Amino acid sequence: MLLSRRGLSVASLFRLADIQTLLAREICSTSPCKEFRRGLDPVDRPDDAVAQARMQPDLVEQVMGERTLSQAEKVKQRLRDIAHEYQRFEGDTGSSEVQAASLTAKIAFMANHMDQHRKDYHSRRGLEAMLIRRRKLLQYLRRTDFDRYSALIVKLGLRDNYAKLDRLSARYSH
Known part of the structure; x- marks a missing residue:
């Protein structure tokens, strides 16, 4: 309300x-x-x-x-709605699904910002950090519970390229 x-x-x-x-x-x-x-x-x-x-x-x-509402309040409300949509139980804000979904929303907002402000290198660094955090969360979720991971990437519209490659398989796959 x-x-x-x-x-x-x-x-x-x-x-x-x-x-x-x-x-x-x-x-x-x-x-x-x-x-x-x-x-x-x-x-x-x-x-x-x-x-x-x-x-x-x-x-x-x-x-x-x-x-x-101010822009900050709109973003908070959007993140609350995302957390409510992806939560596994009532009050869940820290599960991997909720964190990855909120990071995806933040990444989409920052990608739009970066399209308009190409030389904003400080924001680019923050965007890269968010991408790395989301990749690590999705790798963890893929490793621990593949069913939840596959449902999440379908719901978020992401591709399944979060399999962690080890040193040897990356070197000899070419």
Whole structure:
């Protein structure tokens, strides 16, 4: 839910609105703006915050919607969705599948960045580090549980080229 992502509930939004109303009344009591004071009269709200949210769902969306998120919050939300999609059990964020999927999303974002900024060598180094981390995770997963590995690379759309080659087989395969 969008409200829980920013740590706010509907009830806390109402408390914030009440505080803003009190502050505005304090300002208006010292100034002669009667029209402004009329607009700040408290709205008759039901005690049930859920009923109020049903009455005005667009207000919550305006304040906490996807359009108002920063780029960093959008990336965090995307990574949370990926972790939820690839988790093996509830609350799983550290399994190889989740880590490889989140690295794949980060790699795709960085590849897009590198297409636009070709001379950004510092980001290129970070991209290469992410590629190496993903390769090692996938090699580990391939070595330990091939069924999970094959399901993951199909779901991610990757090729099966993560078999670790030893020194001798790489030398004599040509």
